[in-house]
Amino acid sequence: MSKEVTDDRDKGISGRECVPYFDTHKGQIIFEFWYLVVLLAAATTIMFLVQFKCISMEYNNKTFVYALFGGFLGGWVYDAKWFYRVTARGKDDQYKYLWQCHKFYWRVLTPFLSCLVAFVTYIIISSGMFPVVLKNSTSAGAAFSICFIFGYFSDLVLSRLAAWAEELLPKIKKKNANSSESDEEV
Secondary structure: OOHHHHHHHOOOOOHHHOOOOOOOHHHHHHHHHHHHHHHHHHHHHHHHHHHOOOOOOOHHHHHHHHHHHHHHHHHHHHHHHHHHHHHOOOOOOOOOOOOOHHHHHHHHHHHHHHHHHHHHHHHHHHOOOOOOOOOOOOOHHHHHHHHHHHHHOHHHHHHHHHHHHHHHOOOEEEEOOOOOEEEEOO
16 A cells, blocks of 8 residues: 555544544443433433323324434434444354444434434425325324334435435536537536
8 A cells, every 4th residue: 555545544533533532442332322222212202292292282293293203213223223233243243343433423413314314305205296105194103104214214215315306406508618518417
């Protein structure tokens, strides 16, 4: 490997420098475990309070709240699955994933980002803008269920939304310096 490539890689921060809050992998793993437990407890508690009318709201608002929590819990399950894969290595090390401390921010933000992706996708579909029909889109249970799936597969949802947006948004023909037309997206 050339010295230039090594120098380029040394310019960024990595490892413990990227996540200075923890001295050891073990401390970070314990924190992330309890973080996931607290998120699950808080989300399910709020959902039960909404469901049993301890937090009163109109049904339409309840549908949106359930859509948000569906996406959040879908992202939480995805996050918890990866947490398990990188920490639950036994004698045979069935999973070949090693703990990567620098992915801390990704793991902490995943449920929230999944929530937003799922909720916005649900709104797009419910409004009729997306070429998909969602039966019972006003049902809180349907909103939760579809958003859970969207949250769990939020990376896939984003790639499909990007493909849809590319079809929806027209390419603008621009004249370049040679006076010939070329397709460029603006």
